[in-house]
Amino acid sequence: MDSRSLLSLTVALLSVLSPCLTRLTPRVSFPMGSPGRRLTLFSSPDVSNTTTLLLSEDGGMLYVGARDAVLALDVRHKDVMFLRSKLDWSPSEKDLEQCSMKGKKKADCPNFIRVLQFLNTSHLYTCGTFAFSPRCTYINSETLAMSLNTDEGRGRCPYDPYQRNTAVIVDGELYTATVADYRGNRPIISRHLSESSRVDLKLDDTLGWLEDPTFISSTFIPHEEKIYFFFSEVAREYNFIDKFIVSRVSQICISDVGGQRTLQRRWTTFAKAQLLCQAGSELPYNVIQDVDILPPAEGAPADDTLFYGIFTSQWAVNSGRSAVCSFRLADIKSVFSGNYKVLNRDTLQWSARVQEKVANPGECGLHNASDNALRFVKENFLAEDSVRPVGKRLTMVSAEHTYSHLTVQRVQGANRRLYTVLFLLTEAGFLHKAVLLPLGAHIIEEVQVFEPPQPVKSLKLSVPKGMVYVGTAEGVVRVPTFNCSYYWTCAQCVLSRDPFCGWDPVSRACVEVSGTQSSLAQDIDGGNVEDVCSSVSLTHKTRFGPNKLPAAPCPAGELVSVSLNEVVRLQCPAASQLSQQQWERPNSRLSSDLYLELEDGSLSFVATPATLGHYLCLSTENGYRQIIAIYHVKQKSSPMTQSPTGHTRTTHTTQTAASSGPHTSVRSWPKTTEWRRTDTKLSVTNTQVTTRQLGTNLTLWTESELREAVFPAEESLLSPRCPHYLKELVVVSILLVLCLSLLITMSLCVLRQRYQRKTSPQAGPLPRDSNRETPEEEEALNGNEVFNKHSGSPLHGGQSSSLVCNGTLTDSRQHLPNTPI
Structure with a gap:
């Protein structure tokens, strides 16, 4: 049997042995414009591609990066979002002409805002594609006034508006992951706006530290003083004929200033590891789509920080499916503190490390290390072990929906227990609200927020305001995180299994769960109406029992x-x-x-x-x-x-x-019914x-x-x-008596004629009695x-x-x- 047949047989066996997927059906569905789910939409005829979102700390202001514009939306009011100020920032006619001469489509040449971050308490730092010639500028967060001077955006913002990138600002310094050339062939993770004696850093382009990556997200962990980047790339450590894509997490230390002789102006703390979203012997979901961070619960250690990610698969057996996996910070740190593979520069092949460990790759403070130690971390930056999900299982998996973005929140139920709620955006334009339970995920509802197709989207959660913001090509949609008033009975409120909602027996309404209410009827884990709502209907049962009706x-x-x-x-x-x-x-x-x-x-x-x-x-x-x-x-x-x-x-x-x-x-009713x-x-x-x-x-x-x-x-x-x-x-009784009398009379006449042996012709057959009722x-x-x-x-x-x-x-x-x- 050749290798190709063996591979096909292996894939077939894995698909058969994989456990059956539980169908994840949203309990309630709200189509676009449905009166049962009130949404707020901001749109304007002269504004489009509102896909870069930035929320203020108190959740009262939403900054939006759009095409040729930056918007400041006041979102403090419950039923309306209004435009407080707008900054127009578009390329000149000459810039647009040069973009077209480069062979780019006219629709891709405007300035698409792709970086929007708080620089300090008074200014924003913004970068845009600017007709395939990226530019960056400073913007006053109150007035949206732009500075006169602009910075070159190469290495800070992508050229192509459809290329994904990520950026985060820490202590006034910009950390980005994007491409640094016009063709998109030079991926780079770099630091800009370095202050005092610090210098800007980047990855060495010749070392092969990144292999055709797609950058997804980045986050700063304060107690670690590290920034973690999430992306997918081609895996060179596997000898496959086709390109094998894997998901990665990489880290750098914000204290890194580069080496003195080796790795000058280069990262000395860069390390990466594989994120393995896999359950048992199943094929892995190997392509990461989005990541969100869930801070630890109050009183829990910082290492309990969780990262929730959406993953899809490049394998045909898992085509069309989406999986959600969660990874604990403690597990990521453990992998980065373990052994590393070594890269052979001649053959570009990875192998297990056999030489003596000179330094610990990824450890902060290596910029002061010797040249020998820096050469070691220069060739040993891929962790040998993979980061496995929490519980070594998938958090949820869906064969019906393809998810593209997510955000996560921890909610305290009426029983004081903590529940994890996911807000997942589908490619079909629906926002799913799911609660994670011991027996699996339960999708509470789905809300249609836009019409597909939507090539670029974004998702932001405002916990203080209880709102989810969805950035689409046509506008910004605001969705409340809970909709308790929709459930008008105790049974419906309990069956929803929404941690945000509970049934109040006093007001006889489904209300939001708060810390001051302790008598709300709620059963998130089981949804048992009989037990939870029994106290509500006890009086009714007593007064209207079967013996007292x-x-x-x-x-x-x-x-x-x-x-x-x-x-x-x-x-x-x-x-x-x-x-x-x-x-x-x-x-x-x-x-x-x-x-x-x-x-x-x-x-x-x-x-x-x-x-x-x-x-x-x-x-x-x-x-x-x-x-x-x-x-x-x-x-x-x-x-x-x-x-x-x-x-x-x-x-x-x-x-x-x-x-x-x-x-x-x-x-x-449909015109044709099956x-x-x-x-x-x-x-x-x-x-x-x-x-x-x-x-x-x-x-x-x-x-x-x-x-x-x-x-x-x-x-x-x-x-x-x-x-x-x-x-x-x-x-009917009278008619029946008459019919019977007539029948008896006719029968007597026939018998009498027979006895008399008349020779006259016999009467025809008696008619059926049409007045007799059928059994039905x-x-x-x-x-x-x-x-x-x-x-x-x-x-x-x-x-x-x-x-x-x-x-x-x-x-x-x-x-x-x-x-x-």
Whole structure:
């Protein structure tokens, strides 16, 4: 077997042995413009490519680097972001002409701001591509006034607006990772604006310290006095035919001033190591996309600092997947303090170190070391070990979404426990909010923030203001980190499993968790509604238990008037994207020969006497069952079966959990529907179709609202309103007696003629009695008289639910549904 076949077999075996991925479905989805998730957008016709973001320390001012401009946005107000000042900084016509002469597209020649950092308390330091001739300048942070003199931006800012770079300013000095030439072939990590006797430093271009890197992020660790850079590059230590990309973390010390003879004006503390986002024997997710830092919890050691990164894979078996891995600072330090590989300058091959260790690469203070020690660190800058993720496992992995950016926050729940919340930006334009749990990640919601495609984006989190800012090509979108008021019942609040939100039994509202509230109902780990919300519904259970229910009318629900042989469609909007919908009838079972369940959860059937009556749509999520909708289907021509509609209770909500458009709360019916069954006996040819939606908003029955719907007032309980068919039964009985009498009479006449042996012709065959009801009609007449029997599928845990005319709609566990129509 040749090496190529062996490699193919190895990849195939790894793909088979890899564990199955858990589908990560956002519980709630908010399309762009949805009223259920209020966003704030700043955009201007003369501003574009607002993708470089910088937040002030208090979160009240957002500085934006755009195309040919720098903006200062006031974001202190809750519902609006307004432009406080704007600085126009664009190339001249001559600069644009020279850029075009270099063969660049006209759209790429403006000045794209790529470096935007606080230099001190009064000024910003800004660099832009400036028509493929980078420039840098100083800007007053209050007035956005630009200094008259500009600096050359080579080595500080990329030439190409689509090349990724990173920069950070520490003590007035700029540390950057970018490319230092027009063609983008000279990657460089350098220091600029060095103060006092310090000199600017950079990597030696001839040493091969970087191999075609893509720079991602950089961060300063104060107690280490080091800056860490994150990037991906081609790995020369592996002998692969194709280019093998790996993710790296590198470090430099801010105290470095270069060597005295060896490595003059070069880094003496540069070292790099591989970041290995891999679980078990799976192929690694080897291409890093973004990184964010999570400081340690209060009282924890500084070495517990975590770095969360998004990784994708260059392997076809993992194509389209994204993984999140976290790395502890203590593990990174341990790898950098270990052994290093040695680079053979003649063969450009890496090997394990066999010579005596003269110095510790990456150690601060090596600028005072001997020439022998500096030559050692010059050739030994790649750590032998790889940095493995926390727990040696993936934090989360998604096969459905490709993530490009992330930011992370630590949140204290109502139980005083700390939870990690990730905000992840997808390539499709959605912002995912996920909480990390012991059993895996749970995506609380997704919010659409822009329309794809968006080649360059950015993400900033303001913890003091509780906002996430997304920089896009069209403008800046602000998304609140929590949306507690959207969950209008205790069950919905608990099922969301949002660490920011808890149910307040006093105000009966889902509110933000704060340190002063200790009685909020919340279960982030399990989402157990039965246990958490039991105290909220205890009073209701006591007053309205099954043994204490007064005689009451049947809940009419949504009234649907149809004609016989008409196709009826009853819609059942999902309570969330994690819930499962189910239809039930209180007095008969749903036969597959008569009913079709559509892909969107709705029910379709032909209106016949056997299919008239009540229908219940139920939703089950995480073991909790609730009623979404109640319909009463009646025949138009039967005035005696009209049900009162005054009991229909509608709660106006802002947005359904499964809405599919910005201005609608319930999915509209598609023109062509895919059926679940193709072998049905139901015929819909030449029939009229009636589609019945549950109003315009998804409304769930709460306990109090269902009680009001079933028991609107005491005086209304004196007169029963259950539909009855007494008059119809009397008429049918009389007709039946007449038919039987006529049949007996005719039979006696035939017998008499036979005995008399008449020779006259016999009468023709007796006509079929057309007035006799079919079994289905008799079942409909008898079944709809009293609405007190339930034959649907069993409840969770093997229990069954029931609906009684003299009570209210409950399950056998005596839990009233919490979702009104």
